[in-house]
Amino acid sequence: MSLSRRSVLAATAALPLATLAQADTPKFTVLLDWFVNPDHAPLFAAKYIGAFAAAGLNVDIIAPTDPDIPPRMVAAKKADIALSYQTQLYLLCDQGLPLRRTGTLINQPLNTLMALGTSGITKISDLKGRKIGYSVAGVEDVLIGTMLGSAGLSLHDVTLVNVNFNLVTALISKEVDAVIGGYRNFEENELKEKGFNPVVFLPEDYGVPASDELILMSNAGALNDPRLPKFLNAVKKGGDALRKDPQGMWEKFIADQASLNDTLNKTAWFQSVPYFAANPFYLDVKRYSTYRDFMFAKGLIKHKGDVSAYAVTIPA
Secondary structure (H helix, E strand, C coil), X not given: CCHHHHHHCHHXXXXXXXXXXXXXXXXXXXXXXXXXXXXXXXXXXXXXXXXXXXXXXXXXXXCCCCCCHHHHHHHCCCCCEEXXXXXXXXXHHHCCCCEEEEEEEECCCCEEEEEEHHHCCCCHHHHCCCEEEECCCCHHHHHHHHHHHCCCCCHHHCEEEECCCCHHHHHHCCCCCEEEEEECCCXXXXXXXXXXXXXXXXXXXXXXXXXXXXXXXXXXXXCCCCHHHHHHHHHHXXXXXXXXXXXXXXXHHHHHCHXXXXXXXXXXXXXXXXXXXXXXXXXXXXXXXXHHHHXXXXXXXXXXXXXXXXXXXXXX
């Protein structure tokens, strides 16, 4: 997710977006991973169809001012759910934070490594001697190194440049020749909208295990909270409603979030529909163990715990 995507949505930061059910019902606080965007569609669809209220939940959906805050708020028992990423889950648990994946919103990767069609880069080996932009030190350089390794290259064959989430700008200005971190449902479309032809490399095609892009994290001490399965079931109903009527849900979304009524977000909304997990409860244990092994082998985590130390299945 690029800084341009974030800044466009900044007006909504840190504002409660939904207070449902009865005012005297204790709040169930959900912290987004960042500013409101189409990646959160099932949550908003659940709100629009009244699924949270029907479950007796008083849900507060809150956009944070800092994407690092939500999981730590949940770990400190100051929020009930945090949206985050599978990669981040291992890092946080490795630090000893009491967190578990309890649900999945997007069950496939959205991350890409992108270049412009005019760069002459058509295959991974063409990155030799080029500049590659990144934003998250430690993680993204490992992803880049893994992808390069599939073509017999290493990080020594490229120059890494921290572009601080200015992915599209860095590419267009030719500050770098390629960037990692752009989403296939957003930055790729943003470049096309600006008249460019992006060349897209999917990490999972070049040695990086597939992962769940957007997951739900809970405090490890709150896994028996009776509200949790009710919330996940409501999210499932929201996803079902979204798949049944994406246009109707889009119209409700832009009425609710008027600042996002543009071509870029509309394209992302409809493109993202098949990316959402049909069953938020479902945990792909093999996927989580495979990515854990990858993180451990690359030195990103120091401990190689059982999958249950990172992720659990909540009974429906």
